[in-house]
Amino acid sequence: MEQLGFAAGTIIAGMFGCVAWFWGTNMLLDWALPPRGPQAGRNINRANLIRPWLFVGPALLCLGVYLVYPVVNSVWRSLHDAAGQNWVGLDNFRWLLGDAKFRESIFNNMLWLLVVPALSTLFGLIAAQVTDRIRWGNMAKSLIFMPMAISFVGAGVIWKFIYDYRGADQEQIGLLNAIWTSLGNDPQTWLTLPFWNNFFLMAVLIWIQTGFAMVILSAALRGIPEETIEAAIIDGANPWQLFFKIKVPQIWGTIAVVWTTITIVVLKVFDIVFVMTNGQWGTQVLANLMYDWMFRGAPDYGRGSAIALVIMLLVTPIMVWNIRNARREMR
């Protein structure tokens, strides 16, 4: 209970602090550079130079400490040894190249990158197109979108239950094995099947991300100018042609946005692997490998940071692309 009080106190203090800061500094500025009197013009100009920084100041401080500093610090750490004391140059990265687990992680991450964004977008597109055309579409959308609200850990539990394994002489309580055995096969421990277990983990993320893709793509589909569709129908296009030749080409931009957004999620994927297999049986991914090096056993911050930087490097092209898009839009 007292901890809820603590939380409430923090909210109030935080709100009060924020308001006090913005209000107080503004007052101070008006007092120091009053927008009247003999030098009103000069004062207003000066105040207008300072004021924006009062508004963005706290945010900049936060961003600086919590995002920019860690990036710089990680670069520094990746060039030092486990405890961060001795300069080791590129040794950590050289070690990465030779490490079997790292190669496995990179391979798996690439596999995730190929499969998850593609299938999520595809299912999302199908779901968007299908639910836009039926009467109970909104309800259907809600239900497909729902996994978005479920935590990766919760989703991990949900799917682990589906993949549950019982010996061949027992009744299967995992849905997948129940279906599999009813087709006359032996039950499988799905999460330990080499190579294929990656796909069983990916299914979880696809399940979560499809709703996101569907919502965005459905809005894009509805934004397509009706004239193009009418024209195509008059020209005798069948529904398939209408979809693939008229609609999809007009929403390529949105598909790209969905694809890259999911790509970023995939690059950072951690929780699902962490709770379902913890990287065993050949399912290791970069984020989990990094966690292992940073927090398990004897921590090696140098190597952990090096792996984190590899993730950062993989994200960078998308980051650049995003910035360019944003700048183009600002003009």
Place this chain on the structure above:
Amino acid sequence: MDNIAGTKSCLVWAVNLAALALVLLWTIPTFGLLVSSFRDRDQISTSGWWRAPMSAESTGFERAGTAADQVAEGDLWVISGELLQEGQGLRAWGTSSRDPSAYTPGETVALKDGQELTVSETGTYRLTSPTEFTETRGMRIFLTTLDPPRFTTENYARVIGAEGLGRAFMNTFTVTIPATVIPILIAAFAAYALAWMEFPGRALLVAGVVGLLVVPLQLALIPLLKLHNDIGLGKGYMGIWLAHTGFGLPLAIYLLRNYMVGLPREIIESARVDGATEFQIFRRIILPLSFPALASFAIFQFLWVWNDLLVATVFLGNSSDQLVMTGVLRELLGSRGGDWEILAASAFISIAVPLFVFFAMQKYLVRGLLAGSVKGG
């Protein structure tokens, strides 16, 4: 718009069926766990959740009475009694663990020393012997029974109390609320400045925010934990609030700025002409008008913080007064991997609040997603 040319009815059917298939595929996993969370512990482990409404077969044993229960009937010594509970039906029975379903109900079986055992369909047994019984422990009678479906809220009661999920629920709230409110406050001011104030370096800042949107969280963990330790914050709520504030800011600023830029210029200009200060404009005009964007971000941040595992694992301790629900769930997955009644109930408690928020505020969530993705990417 698809009706212009008149759609064929079989296509309508196909579309409806496809939608139904998708919806089923996407809801069945969650539904399965929901059903399981209300099932009896024994039934979960012996039959699939899809058979929950049906009776389930289970095998076990009961002990017959001892020598103390025997009565003399003519020249026979008899022990008799009931083996089944209310609602159960007998499928088969046996006297040895090697073959627990050897006999059918009603069958009479000869045992050693002229003893005979009968178990009737209603579950009454009758053990007879020509000589007096001497056993002090009743013999085991193995039963294969058909149990009626049993639903219970016991699993929930158990995880909330014994497994510490009730406490974790509080902890999660403690983490989530400030971590949602504080970034909104800070971001709203920054977003206003980035949207409506002219100053050198503004474009660069906006680009920077867009860039920071995708910085992997993993990168920040070690440097920040070290920083927190160095400044004496250590592991605790203050640390995680600050961390979530920092991580949530780029999206908050980005969403709010995009929304504020779209507000009509005339309102702001005329307020400036009327002599309103920037602070007044912000508080009286911008903030109320930006409510939808604020709500969108609040929902994002709430869901994200509530569902987060990584940041909580790193910035909070492992003691019961700091463990959040995702953390408990993860521990349970490790320590109670096969106890699905515990896992299912725990998982549902942890996803109940996000699901409620999701269904109640879906409109704002969708709006936020569209603002965040379709426009800027």
